[in-house]
Amino acid sequence: MGIEDTVNTSLAKERPRKRSGNRGFWLTAILSLLVHAGIGAAALYAQPKRQTIDLNRAIPVQLVKLGKKRDPKLLPRIYEPPPPPKDEGVALAKEEKSQPTPKDERKKSKDELSDAAKRMLDSDRRLDEALRRVTPDDPEGDPSGSEFGTTTDTTNAAAGYVAEIGRALQSNYRLPEAIPASQRKFLKARVLLYIEPNGKIREFAFVEEHPNQLFMSALDSLLKTVQLPAPPAAEAKRFQNDGVEVVFRP
Amino acid sequence: MQVTRIQTPLTLALLCTFLVSGGAEAQTPPGTRAVIEIGNPDFRPYPIATADVRDANSPNSVPAQAMTKAMRYDFEISPVFKLLDPKSYLANQAKEGMTAASIKFSDWLSVGAEGLVKGTIEQSGGEMKVDLRLFDVASGREQLKKSYKGPATEDEARTIGHRFANEVVFFLTGTKGVFTTRVAAVKKTKTGRELWTISVDGASRSQVTKNGSINLLPAWSRNGKSLLFTSYIKHNPNLYSVPLGGGALKLISGERGLNTGGSMSPDGRKVALTLSRDGNSEIYVMNADGSGLQRLTNEWAIDSSPSWSPDGKRIAFVSARWGDPHIFVMNSDGSGVRRITERGNYNQTPDWSPRGDLIAFTARDERNKFDIFTVNPDTKEIKRLTQDQGDNEEPSFSPDGNHIVFTSKRNKKSQVFIMATDGTHQTQLTADGGFSTPAWSPYLD
Numbered sequence: 258m259g260i261e262d263t264v265n266t267s268l269a270k271e272r273p274r275k276r277s278g279n280r281g282f283w284l285t286a287i288l289s290l291l292v293h294a295g296i297g298a299a300a301l302y303a304q305p306k307r308q309t310i311d312l313n314r315a316i317p318v319q320l321v322k323l324g325k326k327r328d329p330k331l332l333p334r335i336y337e338p339p340p341p342p343k344d345e346g347v348a349l350a351k352e353e354k355s356q357p358t359p360k361d362e363r364k365k366s367k368d369e370l371s372d373a374a375k376r377m378l379d380s381d382r383r384l385d386e387a388l389r390r391v392t393p394d395d396p397e398g399d400p401s402g403s404e405f406g407t408t409t410d411t412t413n414a415a416a417g418y419v420a421e422i423g424r425a426l427q428s429n430y431r432l433p434e435a436i437p438a439s440q441r442k443f444l445k446a447r448v449l450l451y452i453e454p455n456g457k458i459r460e461f462a463f464v465e466e467h468p469n470q471l472f473m474s475a476l477d478s479l480l481k482t483v484q485l486p487a488p489p490a491a492e493a494k495r496f497q498n499d500g501v502e503v504v505f506r507p
Numbered sequence: 508m509q510v511t512r513i514q515t516p517l518t519l520a521l522l523c524t525f526l527v528s529g530g531a532e533a534q535t536p537p538g539t540r541a542v543i544e545i546g547n548p549d550f551r552p553y554p555i556a557t558a559d560v561r562d563a564n565s566p567n568s569v570p571a572q573a574m575t576k577a578m579r580y581d582f583e584i585s586p587v588f589k590l591l592d593p594k595s596y597l598a599n600q601a602k603e604g605m606t607a608a609s610i611k612f613s614d615w616l617s618v619g620a621e622g623l624v625k626g627t628i629e630q631s632g633g634e635m636k637v638d639l640r641l642f643d644v645a646s647g648r649e650q651l652k653k654s655y656k657g658p659a660t661e662d663e664a665r666t667i668g669h670r671f672a673n674e675v676v677f678f679l680t681g682t683k684g685v686f687t688t689r690v691a692a693v694k695k696t697k698t699g700r701e702l703w704t705i706s707v708d709g710a711s712r713s714q715v716t717k718n719g720s721i722n723l724l725p726a727w728s729r730n731g732k733s734l735l736f737t738s739y740i741k742h743n744p745n746l747y748s749v750p751l752g753g754g755a756l757k758l759i760s761g762e763r764g765l766n767t768g769g770s771m772s773p774d775g776r777k778v779a780l781t782l783s784r785d786g787n788s789e790i791y792v793m794n795a796d797g798s799g800l801q802r803l804t805n806e807w808a809i810d811s812s813p814s815w816s817p818d819g820k821r822i823a824f825v826s827a828r829w830g831d832p833h834i835f836v837m838n839s840d841g842s843g844v845r846r847i848t849e850r851g852n853y854n855q856t857p858d859w860s861p862r863g864d865l866i867a868f869t870a871r872d873e874r875n876k877f878d879i880f881t882v883n884p885d886t887k888e889i890k891r892l893t894q895d896q897g898d899n900e901e902p903s904f905s906p907d908g909n910h911i912v913f914t915s916k917r918n919k920k921s922q923v924f925i926m927a928t929d930g931t932h933q934t935q936l937t938a939d940g941g942f943s944t945p946a947w948s949p950y951l952d
Contacts, residue, residue: 332851332872332880335894335930370699371742374721378699419541426545442553442621443587443680449540468681499540506546 327397334397421486422452422501429483430505432475441507444472448480451500456487459497476505540886552589553679555582556620558600559593560639560668562628566601570635570664571628577668578624580708581686584934585676586909586927591620605638612647620644624675628664635659639671641678651678665710670952685905688948690912691715691725691734692923695941702736704751704948705923709936715749724767724944729775731951735759737767746780759797768812771795772819772839779803779813779822790824792839803841814859814866815839816884823847823857823866823884834868836884847882850889854880856901860908865928867892867902867911879913881928892930899924903947912936912945 327334370378432441447465450458461480466473488496560575562568582590598614605627615623626639634656641651653671657663666687673684689704702715702722716722720740727734733750740747746760746769760766764783771778775795782791788809793800804810808827815822819839826835826844831852837844848854853871860866865881872878877898882889893899897917904911908928915924920940926933 330850330852332870332878333889333891334872335891370720371739373742373744374699374739377721377739377744419543423543423545426543430545440679502540502542504542504544504546506544 322397324397418486418488418492418496419501422450422503425483425485426479426503429479431479432472440469444469444505444507446473446476446505448476448503448505449500450480450503451498452485452488452496454487454490454493454497456485458483458485464502542886552587553621554589554591554619555622555624555675556591556596556615556618556644557582557593557624558596558598558603558626560626560628561600562630564630568628568630569661570630570659573661573664574626574628574637574668577665577686577708577710578626578672581669581672581684584707584910584925584927584932585684586929586932587676587680591618605640607642607647607649610642610647612642612644615644622650622675622679624671626671628659630659633659635664637664637667639667641675651675662711665708669708682907682909683950685907685910685947685950687952688731688906688950690903690923690925690936690945690947691727692914692945693723693725693943695943699739700943702734702749705936707925707936709923713751715751724769725946726769726771727946727948729771729773729949731949735769735771735778737765737769746778759795760793760800770813770815772815773817774819777819777839779815781811781813790822790841803837803839804844812856814857816859817861817863821884823859825855825857834866834882836866847884847887848889849887851880858903859884860904860928861906862908865904865908867904867928869900869902879911879930892926892928893933901944903945904928905947906949910947912947914943914945 432444444467445465446463446467448461448463451460453459458480463473463476487493557575557579560571560578562571565571579590579593582588595618596615597618598611603610603625605625610623610625612623621644623642623644624639625642626637629636635658637655637657639653639655640649642648643650651674653674655667655670657667669684669686672686676682676684676686686707689706691702691704693700694703696719698719699721700723701717702725704713704715705711715725715734716736716738718738718740720738722740723737723744725734725736728748732752733748735746735748737744738747738756740756741761743761743763744765744767745758746766747756748759749756759769759778760780760782762782762784764786765781765788768781769778770780777792778795778797779790779792781788783789787807788811789802789806790804790810790813791800791802803822804824804826806826806828808829809832810824810826810828812825813822814824816836821836822839823834823836825832827833828835829846831854833846833851833854834848834857835844835846847866848868848870851870851872854868856869858867860881864883866884867879867881869877870880876895877900878894879892879899879902880889881892892902892911893913893915897915897919899913899915899917902911902913905925910925910932911928912923912925914921915935916922918935918940921942922938922940923936923942923945924933925936
């Protein structure tokens, strides 16, 4: 075998390998294009390119106050306590109309009281004395909160899916004009909604109805037509079985 | 206003990451049901104007003034109304009559009124005839008209005013008003404690016991004609019943030890109470006449302060079986005990709302202050109603479930207050102090 034969043989061996490399490259490129096109199409289908935000629709949020985390075992505190009563609101009672004393009752001085009664009075006095004023603790909140926050309760900071339901119902909550204005302030109904994993209301049941039929039929119509967002997968079973309670007010 | 935002690939990628990672965490614990309130965000209480009641004989007669004051007080304490300030009224009330045609509704509309109450009194021979009406200001229509007769006294005028306010509440809300109900309470005396009843406006009181002993923990019978209470009159703290029209005490339970916290079932047939006849405080149920005693709890710790649910199927009570006193609920046969309060370490004096959805109770907070709270017996959600105004204790619901009576030491002496069930509209009923354990009556008419 000469040198030429050896070269031809090696070329003949290399040629098919080169063709195979080109085909792999094009297959990869086409597959990549298809995958990208598919992702693009799916994204276009799933998400509109232009999303409008209605700034008039307020989304309630609560800033978590900066401070020491409140122990969840403690009783809740009010951050806007009700104002003290007005002085003129006090109606002073006059003593009047004592009822006749029953025959078997007689007046007694403290000395005549039984030992049990005296013990009761003494324990009451001791309890009064025991109540002492305690200086307020450090400001409570969350270590990662904001100094402008208004609440210490981080569990209320986001309403999540429940808030989405609220927004969906709120935006469809319309009542007929025929309901007299004087009655509108007092309309109230409570209803349990059971929601399927796709957001459809599977069933609803009123637990408190209002005698106004116009109001009730409007709610009936709303709940039969409204489409709610799908619950988070992890919570779907809960909303399907336990449901959610909705209170409709004026 | 609307703003358009372009969806960028970055936000899309972030969205995908969010979805893959499982999304948001649950905001409410498993087993509890979320509650959503849907309503008009600019909801306001019903603005109502109450014109001065006019007396045909004397424009400023005592009955006319008392009636006007009573109705204004009722609308003031009610959370569903906003009483418009009488000083703001523009209408010439002296010229206006009682018919829709004689009323210049534009004057009432301009001060923001949606409802208008007007009334007249005609006195003759110590008697009075009263005409009271409610108008819808926007439409200028008469909605409600009631006539009353009675002695021309201040008390009677006040009662008629409250009765008409009840009618207005019922017409607009479908729920009976509570303005003619009363509150029973204990008042400290030099030698002990006596029972009194007080009108909801605080304007009249009536002493129920006058025995010089210690009388405690009044509870109303279901018909409102008698009170159950504990008295030391026979040295042992026994449970008695006293008729409010006057009459002898009737012994209901005289077991050895404590006989306290008597609470009548909604059908009036049973009484739940606390007895310590075996050494430890336990909850018992008996027939209303004291027969058929049945023990419901049997624990090493103290069980006390029973309060019936409005359907009579359950009883709320205080128990220290888990260490600190907390609110528990059990079936009325003693089965199915469930702890309701998980927060705080000193919760007591439960009172179950007539609506069934809330239990009010007293709790001592981490600052050693006593305040009023409510807990939903199903969701266990706790709401605070009072705070930073002295010690507030011993809540009791009104029969419509819209108000709570309680005692407060915010002015040092222990006074009786009422408030709406959301903690607003707090109003003081007494001024001389020494009151405790108020109990709101059922409907009395």
